[in-house]
Amino acid sequence: MGFGSYDESEQQNQDVNADDEDSEGVSVHENEHEGEITFETDASTDELMDQLAEIKDGADEE
Template structure:
């Protein structure tokens, strides 16, 4: 066998439990928040561009 040893009949006999309860579902707006995020940059644009060039190399 190629990729590890397993019984191929086990592949065929697997049952998928695709039933989802509404209680377990995640809604898209469940984790929304109305907040503000501030960032403070200590590096200059030239320093950041230099780091970018180093990363590209």
């Protein structure tokens, strides 16, 4: 078979029952966490903004 070809027999019996209780779907709420993240740094806001600008400039060059 060439590129883009497919076997039509593989396309049969593709019925999906989304309401099946035994299905192993992904729960997007399974690992929800509420909280707060903090960190301490000796860098000033201006230094951090300069670093961010350098990162963005480096990404633009690629």
